[in-house]
Amino acid sequence: xxxxxxxxxxxxxxxxxxQFNSAGSLGMxxxxxxxxxxxxxxxxxxxxxxxxxxxxxILIYLAGDLNEYVNLSSKSFVGSGELIVSFKLPEEIEKPxxxxxxxxxxxxxxxxxxxxxxxxxxxxIQIPIDIFVPYPGKYIEAEFEVFNTNEGEDxxxxxxxxxxxxxxxDFSYVxxxxxxxELIISANNGYHLEHNQKMLISEEFNSSLFKPGNxxxxxxxxxxxxxxxxxxxxxxxxxxxxxxxYTYKFIANKINPLIIEVSSLWNSKIEEVYAEISVTxxxxxxxxxxxxxxxxxxxxxKNISGYLDASEIEPGRYIGKIQINYENESYSKLVAFYFExxxxxxxEKLLIGSIIIIIILILVIIILFIFLNKKNKRxx
Amino acid sequence: xxxxxxxSRKDSSNSLYDIIIYVSLILIVFSLFFIGFSMTGxxxxxxxxxxxxxxxxxTAINFTTNFLNLGAGTVNVGSAxxxxxxxxxxxxxxxxxxxxxxxxxxxxxTNVSLDISFGKSAAEYIGGTSPEYHFKFNNKEAGSCTPxxxxxxxxxxxxxxxxxxxCSSFSFEDNKDEINIGIKLVIPSDSIAGTRSDVVTATATTx
Numbered sequence: 001x002x003x004x005x006x007x008x009x010x011x012x013x014x015x016x017x018x019q020f021n022s023a024g025s026l027g028m029x030x031x032x033x034x035x036x037x038x039x040x041x042x043x044x045x046x047x048x049x050x051x052x053x054x055x056x057x058i059l060i061y062l063a064g065d066l067n068e069y070v071n072l073s074s075k076s077f078v079g080s081g082e083l084i085v086s087f088k089l090p091e092e093i094e095k096p097x098x099x100x101x102x103x104x105x106x107x108x109x110x111x112x113x114x115x116x117x118x119x120x121x122x123x124x125i126q127i128p129i130d131i132f133v134p135y136p137g138k139y140i141e142a143e144f145e146v147f148n149t150n151e152g153e154d155x156x157x158x159x160x161x162x163x164x165x166x167x168x169x170d171f172s173y174v175x176x177x178x179x180x181x182e183l184i185i186s187a188n189n190g191y192h193l194e195h196n197q198k199m200l201i202s203e204e205f206n207s208s209l210f211k212p213g214n215x216x217x218x219x220x221x222x223x224x225x226x227x228x229x230x231x232x233x234x235x236x237x238x239x240x241x242x243x244x245x246y247t248y249k250f251i252a253n254k255i256n257p258l259i260i261e262v263s264s265l266w267n268s269k270i271e272e273v274y275a276e277i278s279v280t281x282x283x284x285x286x287x288x289x290x291x292x293x294x295x296x297x298x299x300x301x302k303n304i305s306g307y308l309d310a311s312e313i314e315p316g317r318y319i320g321k322i323q324i325n326y327e328n329e330s331y332s333k334l335v336a337f338y339f340e341x342x343x344x345x346x347x348e349k350l351l352i353g354s355i356i357i358i359i360i361l362i363l364v365i366i367i368l369f370i371f372l373n374k375k376n377k378r379x380x
Numbered sequence: 381x382x383x384x385x386x387x388s389r390k391d392s393s394n395s396l397y398d399i400i401i402y403v404s405l406i407l408i409v410f411s412l413f414f415i416g417f418s419m420t421g422x423x424x425x426x427x428x429x430x431x432x433x434x435x436x437x438x439t440a441i442n443f444t445t446n447f448l449n450l451g452a453g454t455v456n457v458g459s460a461x462x463x464x465x466x467x468x469x470x471x472x473x474x475x476x477x478x479x480x481x482x483x484x485x486x487x488x489x490t491n492v493s494l495d496i497s498f499g500k501s502a503a504e505y506i507g508g509t510s511p512e513y514h515f516k517f518n519n520k521e522a523g524s525c526t527p528x529x530x531x532x533x534x535x536x537x538x539x540x541x542x543x544x545x546x547c548s549s550f551s552f553e554d555n556k557d558e559i560n561i562g563i564k565l566v567i568p569s570d571s572i573a574g575t576r577s578d579v580v581t582a583t584a585t586t587x
Contacts, residue, residue: 027440031490031586052442102585109579119563119578121446121482125439126585 025052026107026123034130036196037093044086047127049105054079057108064102065095066131072103085129093133101129132164134195137224139165144219144230146177148267148299150237151212154204157232159219161199168194171223177205178216185209212238212265235299237267241324243333244301250308252315252339258308260291262324263301270296275304276323279313279337286313296326315341440488441550441584448563451478455569461510465564473567481560483520484582486552492584494525494550495543496561499579502539506576508568513539515580516562517546523556525549536564543583550584 029048035041051058058077062070066089073084085103093099106124141164146157155177163169172190176183185205193199214235221228245261260275273296278288291306304324316339323332344352448466453475455462462473470476486492498505502513514536519525525547527533537544551557561580 025440025442025487027438027488029438029440031437031439031488104583106581106583119448119450119482119580121443121448121484121561122579122581123441123443124581124583125441126583127439128586 026050026056026058026105026125028103028105028125028127030127032128032130034132037089037099037131037133039089039091041089042087044084045129047083047085047103048080049077049083049125050080051107051123058105059108061104061106062102063104063126064128065099066093066101070101076108077105087129089131093131096133096135099131099133101131103127103129134166135164137165138167138169138226139163140169140171140193140221140223140226140228142219142221142228142230144217144232146215146217146232146234148235148237149207149210150239150267151210152207154207155210155234155236156202156204157217158203159201159221161193161201161221163193163195163197163199166195168192169223171221173201173219173221175203176218178218179213184215210236212236235265235267237299238265239329240265241270241273241296241326241329241331243322243324243331246322246335248320248335248337250310250313250337250339251342252313253311254342256308256310257305259303259305260322260324261301262296262304264296264299266296267298269298270326273304273324273326275306276321276325277306277308278321279308279310280319280321281316286310286318310339313339315339437490437586438488439490439492439584439586440486441492441494441582442485442487443482443582444485444558445481445483448480448482449478450563450565451476452575453477455567455571459569461508461566461568463512463564463566466562481562482580484559484561486524486550486557486584488552488584490586491549491551492547493528493545493587494547494559495545495583495585497543497581497583498539498541499581501541502566505578506565506567506571508571510566511568511571512564512566514564515539516564517559518562519556520558520560521556524551525559526551549587 027048027050033045035043049058049060056079058079058081060072060075060077060083062072066087069089070085070087073086074081077083083103083105087101104124104126107122109120109122141162143160144157146155149155157175159173159175161171170190170192172188174186174188176186178184187203187205189201191199191201214233217232217234219228219230219232221230242263242265243260244263247256247258247260250256250258258277260277262273262275264270264273271293273294275291276288277291279286287309289306289308291304294302294304296302318337318339320335320337321332322335323330450464450466453462453464453470453473455473459472462476463469463471464473464476466478466480468477468479484494496515496517498513498515500513502511505511505513516534516536517525518533525533526549528545528548531537531544531546537546547559550559561582
């Protein structure tokens with residue numbers, strides 16, 4: 001494992017030096033470590049440090065908690081190097097929870113020299129080493145997740161627990177599932193969990209209890225005199241693509257974009273989803289088209305779009321049919337489409353405006369010409 | 381002469397028509413381009429493959445622009461101080477006016493929190509009576525920096541020699557991993573003369 005880490009760090013150093021050759025770039029890898037506290041725990045880790053400038057002096061420093069127990073193999077590098085960090089923790093740490101050791105590196109920038117009228121940027125990197133110290137007495141942290149499913153499938157859920165206290169404990173839990181405040185099912189159990197141990201409870205609810213729809217699950221964990229309450233929402237999907245919104249106003253006598261918002265109620269991927277759109281007037285087909293195919297991820301909502309050719313459609317109200325085809329199923333909806341007279345475009349407005357101005361100018365010139373002619377005639 | 385005037389009017393009218401026609405043609409070309417662009421449709425990639433690879437986390441940042449030259453100048457006679465910044469604004473001074481920023485990029489593969497510290501205080505860097513030394517930061521690429529509590533983009537902040545957390549999260553994702561850092565100085569008329577320099581240190585910590 002140490003050798004593998006060493007290989008990773010060597011690769012990191014090489015890649016870093018090749019990839020980033022501008023001044024002021026500094027990196028460290030791996031980027032994070034964490035350990036559970038044990039009395040007298042000893043660890044040695046290797047961290048790669050690299051700057052894009054092979055001549056750049058790099059200073060190494062320690063910050064954060066527990067500094068007095070940490071040794072660094074080096075306080076500085078030039079360009080790059082492998083930093084070996086070793087620590088031996090004491091028999092006891094007073095502060096429970098996460099204690100963070102910071103291993104830092106920074107570019108040592110020299111402010112003196114020819115370019116002294118500048119503000120210079122220097123990079124620094126800090127890698128945390130988190131040491132988790134158990135809480136006094138009994139203490140649990142938990143996560144609860146209920147997974148989306150499809151109708152006819154069991155509903156799986158997981159409870160992950162970590163005993164982060166100093167003592168072993170017994171706990172019990174109750175899971176309840178609600179649909180619109182109505183209790184559908186509940187389950188309960190209890191276990192023993194030793195300190196510094198984790199437990200993953202993985203169970204399922206029987207599919208027969210669930211119709212397609214949205215549900216809320218609650219979890220209550222009780223241990224000692226404490227209680228944890230968590231909840232999660234989940235969906236039981238059905239194989240159906242719903243049309244939730246669509247474009248219904250168009251400009252007559254032109255090609256219009258048409259957008260259909262489609263929601264997949266199925267908790268699996270559906271491929272080959274496309275829409276067919278047709279416009280009719282008293283049974284006569286005026287226009288129709290198919291969109292390209294889309295892929296829908298589980299329970300995804302997104303827009304399907306295409307272009308409706310309304311070049312032969314006059315202003316008015318028409319009957320539209322939107323049909324969503326997905327794999328071997330389809331769902332259609334009859335809707336009203338409204339086609340309105342085209343508003344003048346900005347270009348047309350400008351063109352007409354310009355023509356009007358030119359006509360006015362010509363008229364003014366003619367008037368002036370006539371006026372001057374008349375004046376000259378009077379003089380004669 | 382009258383015939384010439386008529387011709388001249390005719391010419392100008394023609395050129396006006398020409399301009400209208402050219403402008404219309406350009407607008408038509410642009411409109412067609414945009415219609416064509418919208419109608420291209422989506423290309424759906426149906427090929428897929430799974431490649432297993434372990435990527436070690438790397439925390440790395442890069443000052444893609446790591447020199448900021450505010451230029452040279454003097455405080456105007458009669459003015460108590462000159463205020464200059466890296467946006468090129470100069471009030472109460474002559475000279476200066478350089479524009480630019482320090483630019484910082486997250487080139488690693490982890491989000492980081494970002495702290496900024498300066499090597500010198502305002503008194504050490506500028507000197508004189510009531511000098512001021514400020515910095516600001518903004519996203520060169522939108523969404524790069526989530527400002528830390530109490531900090532906001534494009535607001536001047538007094539510099540400190542200790543770390544000031546500016547981004548609670550500085551993203552590593554492409555197209556949202558770069559920020560700019562600007563500087564503002566208030567230089568009193570009795571400030572230290574000569575060239576001055578300072579180092580701004582950006583510290584990235586894995587989050």
